[in-house]
Amino acid sequence: MPLRRSKQSLSFIVTVTLVILLAFCIKTVSMTEQLSLQTKKISSAPETTVLPQTKYGHLPYSEADPTQLTNVQGKRAEIQAASNFSAMAQAAHQKGIELSVISAFRTISDQQYLFDKKISRSGSAKAAAQLVAPPGYSEHHTGFAFDIGDRQNAETDLREAFEQTNAFRWLSTNAKKFGFELSFPRHNRQGVSYEPWHWRYVNSSLAQKVFLAAERFFSN
Known part of the structure:
Protein backbone atom coordinates (compact mmCIF):
# COMPACT_ATOMS: atom_id res chain seq x y z
CA MET A 1 0.00 0.00 0.00
CA PRO A 2 2.69 2.59 0.87
CA LEU A 3 4.52 1.66 -2.36
CA ARG A 4 1.41 2.30 -4.46
CA ARG A 5 0.88 5.70 -2.81
CA SER A 6 4.54 6.54 -3.44
CA LYS A 7 4.15 5.74 -7.14
CA GLN A 8 0.97 7.82 -7.33
CA SER A 9 2.72 10.74 -5.65
CA LEU A 10 5.64 10.50 -8.07
CA SER A 11 3.27 10.35 -11.02
CA PHE A 12 1.45 13.43 -9.74
CA ILE A 13 4.71 15.38 -9.32
CA VAL A 14 5.84 14.46 -12.85
CA THR A 15 2.49 15.52 -14.29
CA VAL A 16 2.54 18.86 -12.48
CA THR A 17 6.13 19.46 -13.59
CA LEU A 18 5.23 18.79 -17.24
CA VAL A 19 2.26 21.13 -17.03
CA ILE A 20 4.47 23.90 -15.61
CA LEU A 21 7.12 23.35 -18.31
CA LEU A 22 4.47 23.42 -21.04
CA ALA A 23 3.03 26.67 -19.70
CA PHE A 24 6.52 28.19 -19.58
CA CYS A 25 7.23 27.16 -23.17
CA ILE A 26 3.94 28.65 -24.39
CA LYS A 27 4.71 31.93 -22.58
CA THR A 28 8.23 32.02 -24.03
CA VAL A 29 6.93 31.48 -27.58
CA SER A 30 4.36 34.24 -27.06
CA MET A 31 7.02 36.69 -25.82
CA THR A 32 9.29 35.81 -28.75
CA GLU A 33 6.49 36.47 -31.22
CA GLN A 34 5.73 39.82 -29.58
CA LEU A 35 9.41 40.81 -29.67
CA SER A 36 9.62 39.79 -33.33
CA LEU A 37 6.55 41.88 -34.13
CA GLN A 38 8.02 44.89 -32.32
CA THR A 39 11.30 44.49 -34.20
CA LYS A 40 9.46 44.40 -37.51
CA LYS A 41 7.59 47.57 -36.59
CA ILE A 42 10.84 49.33 -35.71
CA SER A 43 12.52 48.10 -38.91
CA SER A 44 9.62 49.26 -41.06
CA ALA A 45 9.39 52.65 -39.38
CA PRO A 46 10.69 55.54 -41.51
CA GLU A 47 14.33 56.42 -40.78
CA THR A 48 14.79 59.68 -38.96
CA THR A 49 16.57 62.17 -41.18
CA VAL A 50 18.47 64.94 -39.48
CA LEU A 51 20.31 67.49 -41.55
CA PRO A 52 23.95 67.36 -40.44
CA GLN A 53 25.59 70.52 -39.19
CA THR A 54 27.68 72.18 -41.87
CA LYS A 55 30.07 75.11 -41.96
CA TYR A 56 29.70 77.30 -45.03
CA GLY A 57 28.25 74.26 -46.81
CA HIS A 58 31.02 71.86 -45.80
CA LEU A 59 30.31 68.72 -43.80
CA PRO A 60 32.42 67.76 -40.76
CA TYR A 61 35.03 65.01 -41.12
CA SER A 62 37.45 63.37 -38.70
CA GLU A 63 41.09 62.64 -39.46
CA ALA A 64 41.83 59.17 -40.78
CA ASP A 65 43.64 56.62 -38.64
Missing part, protein backbone atom coordinates in the same frame (compact mmCIF):
# COMPACT_ATOMS: atom_id res chain seq x y z
CA PRO A 66 47.34 57.12 -39.55
CA THR A 67 47.85 53.34 -39.58
CA GLN A 68 45.32 53.12 -42.44
CA LEU A 69 47.23 55.48 -44.71
CA THR A 70 49.80 54.61 -47.35
CA ASN A 71 51.92 56.38 -49.93
CA VAL A 72 50.69 57.13 -53.44
CA GLN A 73 52.75 59.36 -55.72
CA GLY A 74 54.44 60.90 -52.69
CA LYS A 75 51.17 61.73 -50.93
CA ARG A 76 49.32 59.85 -48.19
CA ALA A 77 45.89 58.30 -48.73
CA GLU A 78 43.68 55.59 -47.27
CA ILE A 79 45.05 52.18 -48.25
CA GLN A 80 42.16 50.93 -50.38
CA ALA A 81 41.62 54.32 -52.00
CA ALA A 82 45.33 54.55 -52.85
CA SER A 83 45.29 51.07 -54.39
CA ASN A 84 42.30 51.92 -56.55
CA PHE A 85 43.79 55.25 -57.59
CA SER A 86 46.96 53.47 -58.70
CA ALA A 87 44.89 51.02 -60.74
CA MET A 88 42.95 53.91 -62.26
CA ALA A 89 46.14 55.81 -63.08
CA GLN A 90 47.55 52.72 -64.78
CA ALA A 91 44.41 52.31 -66.87
CA ALA A 92 44.59 55.98 -67.88
CA HIS A 93 48.28 55.60 -68.72
CA GLN A 94 47.40 52.85 -71.19
CA LYS A 95 45.26 55.45 -72.98
CA GLY A 96 48.07 58.00 -73.05
CA ILE A 97 46.80 60.00 -70.06
CA GLU A 98 48.96 60.73 -67.01
CA LEU A 99 47.01 61.35 -63.81
CA SER A 100 48.80 63.04 -60.92
CA VAL A 101 47.97 63.32 -57.23
CA ILE A 102 48.15 66.99 -56.31
CA SER A 103 46.84 66.43 -52.80
CA ALA A 104 45.28 63.60 -50.79
CA PHE A 105 45.18 63.21 -46.99
CA ARG A 106 45.49 66.40 -44.96
CA THR A 107 45.55 66.85 -41.21
CA ILE A 108 43.34 69.42 -39.53
CA SER A 109 46.50 71.43 -38.91
CA ASP A 110 47.34 71.35 -42.65
CA GLN A 111 43.82 72.53 -43.45
CA GLN A 112 44.01 75.34 -40.88
CA TYR A 113 47.12 76.70 -42.60
CA LEU A 114 45.46 76.60 -46.05
CA PHE A 115 42.23 78.12 -44.76
CA ASP A 116 43.98 80.98 -42.95
CA LYS A 117 46.01 81.68 -46.07
CA LYS A 118 42.86 81.81 -48.18
CA ILE A 119 41.16 84.15 -45.65
CA SER A 120 44.07 86.58 -45.92
CA ARG A 121 43.56 86.67 -49.68
CA SER A 122 39.77 86.67 -49.87
CA GLY A 123 39.01 88.84 -46.84
CA SER A 124 36.59 86.62 -44.92
CA ALA A 125 36.08 83.06 -43.74
CA LYS A 126 32.85 82.81 -45.73
CA ALA A 127 34.56 83.83 -48.95
CA ALA A 128 37.52 81.55 -48.23
CA ALA A 129 35.20 78.59 -47.64
CA GLN A 130 33.99 78.84 -51.23
CA LEU A 131 37.40 77.55 -52.30
CA VAL A 132 38.93 75.88 -49.23
CA ALA A 133 37.08 73.88 -46.59
CA PRO A 134 37.45 75.06 -42.99
CA PRO A 135 39.64 72.85 -40.77
CA GLY A 136 37.66 69.87 -39.52
CA TYR A 137 35.36 70.08 -42.55
CA SER A 138 37.53 68.82 -45.38
CA GLU A 139 37.05 65.52 -47.20
CA HIS A 140 40.83 65.37 -47.34
CA HIS A 141 40.90 64.56 -43.61
CA THR A 142 39.39 61.16 -44.42
CA GLY A 143 42.18 59.96 -46.70
CA PHE A 144 39.56 59.16 -49.36
CA ALA A 145 39.72 62.48 -51.24
CA PHE A 146 42.14 63.25 -54.07
CA ASP A 147 42.92 66.43 -55.94
CA ILE A 148 43.80 65.02 -59.34
CA GLY A 149 45.77 66.72 -62.09
CA ASP A 150 46.91 66.08 -65.65
CA ARG A 151 50.70 65.78 -65.87
CA GLN A 152 50.52 66.84 -69.50
CA ASN A 153 48.62 70.03 -68.58
CA ALA A 154 49.99 71.02 -65.17
CA GLU A 155 48.93 74.64 -65.70
CA THR A 156 45.32 73.51 -65.16
CA ASP A 157 46.03 72.09 -61.68
CA LEU A 158 43.34 73.18 -59.17
CA ARG A 159 41.64 75.30 -61.82
CA GLU A 160 38.30 75.00 -63.60
CA ALA A 161 40.31 74.73 -66.80
CA PHE A 162 41.09 71.16 -65.72
CA GLU A 163 37.68 70.19 -67.10
CA GLN A 164 39.02 70.92 -70.58
CA THR A 165 41.78 68.32 -70.32
CA ASN A 166 41.80 64.78 -71.62
CA ALA A 167 42.41 63.66 -68.04
CA PHE A 168 39.11 65.11 -66.84
CA ARG A 169 37.20 63.73 -69.80
CA TRP A 170 38.69 60.29 -69.14
CA LEU A 171 37.84 60.52 -65.43
CA SER A 172 34.26 61.56 -66.19
CA THR A 173 33.80 58.34 -68.15
CA ASN A 174 35.95 55.90 -66.20
CA ALA A 175 36.48 57.02 -62.58
CA LYS A 176 33.30 55.29 -61.40
CA LYS A 177 34.73 51.93 -62.51
CA PHE A 178 37.43 52.38 -59.87
CA GLY A 179 35.12 53.64 -57.13
CA PHE A 180 35.66 57.39 -57.53
CA GLU A 181 33.13 60.19 -57.95
CA LEU A 182 33.33 63.95 -58.33
CA SER A 183 32.72 65.55 -54.91
CA PHE A 184 31.63 69.02 -56.01
CA PRO A 185 30.09 69.11 -59.48
CA ARG A 186 28.57 72.29 -60.90
CA HIS A 187 25.60 73.60 -58.95
CA ASN A 188 26.13 71.06 -56.16
CA ARG A 189 23.61 71.17 -53.34
CA GLN A 190 26.27 71.92 -50.73
CA GLY A 191 26.87 75.28 -52.35
CA VAL A 192 30.60 74.62 -52.65
CA SER A 193 32.44 75.99 -55.68
CA TYR A 194 32.75 73.65 -58.65
CA GLU A 195 35.97 71.60 -58.37
CA PRO A 196 36.56 69.35 -61.38
CA TRP A 197 39.83 68.18 -59.83
CA HIS A 198 38.38 66.99 -56.49
CA TRP A 199 37.39 63.31 -56.46
CA ARG A 200 36.50 61.00 -53.57
CA TYR A 201 36.72 57.24 -53.25
CA VAL A 202 33.39 55.73 -52.16
CA ASN A 203 33.64 52.03 -53.00
CA SER A 204 34.31 50.53 -49.54
CA SER A 205 32.11 50.04 -46.50
CA LEU A 206 34.15 52.57 -44.52
CA ALA A 207 34.10 55.17 -47.30
CA GLN A 208 30.34 54.77 -47.68
CA LYS A 209 29.91 55.30 -43.95
CA VAL A 210 32.18 58.36 -43.99
CA PHE A 211 30.27 59.97 -46.88
CA LEU A 212 26.79 58.80 -45.86
CA ALA A 213 25.59 62.31 -45.02
CA ALA A 214 27.04 63.74 -48.22
CA GLU A 215 25.27 61.10 -50.30
CA ARG A 216 21.99 61.25 -48.37
CA PHE A 217 21.54 65.00 -48.15
CA PHE A 218 23.60 66.55 -50.91
CA SER A 219 23.98 64.05 -53.75
CA ASN A 220 22.99 65.70 -57.04
